[in-house]
Structure formats: structure tokens, C-alpha cells
Amino acid sequence: MPVCTKKCGKNATLRRPKTGDTLCKECFFEAFENEIHFTITRAKLFKPGSAVAIGASGGKDSTVLAYVLKLLNEKYQYGLKLVLLSIDEGITGYRDDSLKTVEQNKNDYKMPLKVLSYKDLYGWTMDEIVKQIGRKNNCTFCGVFRRQALDRGAAHLKVDYLVTGHNADDIAETVLMNILRGDLARLKRCTSIITDNGDGIPRVKPLKYTYEKEIVMYAYFRKLIYFSTECVFAPNAYRGHARTLLKDLEKIDPSVIMNIIQSGIFTSNVLMYIIS
Ligand code: SF4
Numbered sequence: 001m002p003v004c005t006k007k008c009g010k011n012a013t014l015r016r017p018k019t020g021d022t023l024c025k026e027c028f029f030e031a032f033e034n035e036i037h038f039t040i041t042r043a044k045l046f047k048p049g050s051a052v053a054i055g056a057s058g059g060k061d062s063t064v065l066a067y068v069l070k071l072l073n074e075k076y077q078y079g080l081k082l083v084l085l086s087i088d089e090g091i092t093g094y095r096d097d098s099l100k101t102v103e104q105n106k107n108d109y110k111m112p113l114k115v116l117s118y119k120d121l122y123g124w125t126m127d128e129i130v131k132q133i134g135r136k137n138n139c140t141f142c143g144v145f146r147r148q149a150l151d152r153g154a155a156h157l158k159v160d161y162l163v164t165g166h167n168a169d170d171i172a173e174t175v176l177m178n179i180l181r182g183d184l185a186r187l188k189r190c191t192s193i194i195t196d197n198g199d200g201i202p203r204v205k206p207l208k209y210t211y212e213k214e215i216v217m218y219a220y221f222r223k224l225i226y227f228s229t230e231c232v233f234a235p236n237a238y239r240g241h242a243r244t245l246l247k248d249l250e251k252i253d254p255s256v257i258m259n260i261i262q263s264g265i266f267t268s269n270v271l272m273y274i275i276s
């Protein structure tokens with residue numbers, strides 16, 4: 001590896017997937033964290049002193065989000081009160097294990113944790129639902145109820161914001177899926193960094209411009225503990241096709257992820273202009 005391109009004098013240990021820069025670990029951490037700080041401050045995502053619930057699944061995205069938000073909150077004195085909020089869908093062999101990682105996050109990052117279960121909220125688990133309806137469309141069902149469960153959890157915690165770990169790849173995939181389905185009306189919502197369900201608690205995506213590969217790299221070099229097993233009920237073939245297409249395109253040109261997001265934003269703005 002050549003020397004770090006930030007001219008810190010150290011040898012580079014990695015190549016940034018997003019920019020191609022060769023960096024040492026410390027300069028990568030700084031660049032990664034600064035970009036998220038820039039995203040937060042440029043979009044004025046949080047008011048000082050706010051209470052923020054972090055939607056925590058134990059996976060890489062929410063683990064990195066919790067770690068970086070805590071770090072930035074202390075470094076730049078955002079004045080945020082951070083709390084972890086997890087949803088237990090009742091999926092044996094998946095959520096029961098990933099919740100152990102969230103418990104670990106709670107201890108490592110010294111944040112309070114609230115867990116809400118489908119069983120308590122709705123009277124059934126996803127295991128029971130899949131037994132009844134089978135594996136077809138179970139994710140549509142589960143996704144709708146998880147969004148509602150997160151909203152109810154955020155209201156219960158009386159927080160001002162609910163942040164989620166949606167990253168740039170997730171958003172680009174959703175833009176692609178909406179275009180492939182001809183559902184352009186959904187572009188606005190999926191590309192917005194902040195959305196409101198009408199319940200007064202905005203949902204915020206601080207990792208909107210953060211590449212998935214860099215999240216994995218950051219977690220690896222920071223030695224963060226996260227849960228990486230896929231849900232046992234995860235067919236979702238359509239998103240899988242969009243993901244494969246995106247990954248193939250990213251190999252040719254990494255900027256394709258940002259280009260798709262920007263195209264989604266532009267198209268939704270044009271639509272809004274035409275409608276108004
Ligand atoms: Fe629910 Fe599907 Fe996600 Fe599993 S993969 S947690 S069933 S939405």
C-alpha cells in the first residue's frame with residue numbers, strides 16, 4: 001500500500017470504496033465520521049437538547065449509527081439524549097439472537113434500551129404469522145408492522161426524533177425498485193433525509209450518504225460487535241434483484257450509488273413542480 005493520501009505520514013491500510021482514496025485507519029475514521037457530521041449539520045437534522053431514539057436491530061448499520069452518533073454527540077456537543085429502540089418481531093433463530101447484540105450495544109455505548117415486541121403490541125409473532133400465511137409477502141406484512149411499532153415505541157419514549165440506519169445503498173436500491181415498478185410517487189419519501197408520519201416524530205436517516213461497504217469497513221476496523229445473520233424469512237426477491245444490479249454497477253463505477261440517489265431526488269422535485 002502507498003502512503004496515506006491525507007499526507008499524515010502513515011502508510012495507507014485501505015482503499016475507500018466511495019472515493020478510491022488510499023488512507024490509513026485513523027484518516028478513514030476521520031473522513032467517515034466527518035461526512036456524517038456534515039450530513040447532520042448541513043441538513044440541520046437535530047435541535048440541541050433533543051431526545052433521539054435510535055432504531056437498533058443489532059446489525060451493522062444501526063450499530064455503526066449508534067457508535068458514531070454517540071461519538072459526534074460528545075465531540076461536537078449536539079446535546080442529544082440518545083436511547084436505543086428495538087423491535088422484537090418474534091422470529092426464532094434471528095431476532096432473538098440479534099437482540100443479544102443490541103443488549104451488548106446498550107452496555108458498550110451506555111445508552112438506555114427499550115424493546116417492544118409484536119407479541120405485546122399485536123398479540124402474535126412473525127413465527128406464528130408465517131405459519132398461517134406462508135412465506136409469500138411476509139416481508140411486506142412485517143415491514144408495515146415494524147414501522148408502526150417503531151412509531152409507537154418513539155411515542156412511548158417521548159422522543160423528538162427517530163433515527164434509522166438506512167444507508168446510501170438502501171436508498172439507491174429503493175429508488176431503483178420504485179422506478180422499475182413505475183411508482184415514481186414514492187421517490188420523494190424514499191430519498192428524503194427526514195420524513196414525518198404525521199405523528200409529529202420525524203424519522204431521520206443520518207447515513208443517507210454513507211456507503212454500505214464503508215459501514216462494514218468502519219465496523220471492522222473499529223472492532224464493533226454486530227449481528228450479521230440474515231433473517232430466516234428473508235426472500236424479498238425483488239429487492240434482491242435491485243441489490244444485485246446495484247452491486248454490479250458499483251463495481252464498474254462506485255459513484256453510481258450517489259448518482260441514483262441524486263436522480264431520485266431530482267425526479268421527485270420535478271414531479272412536485274409539475275403537480276403544484
Ligand atoms: Fe421481517 Fe422480512 Fe425483515 Fe425478516 S426479512 S425481519 S420477515 S421484513
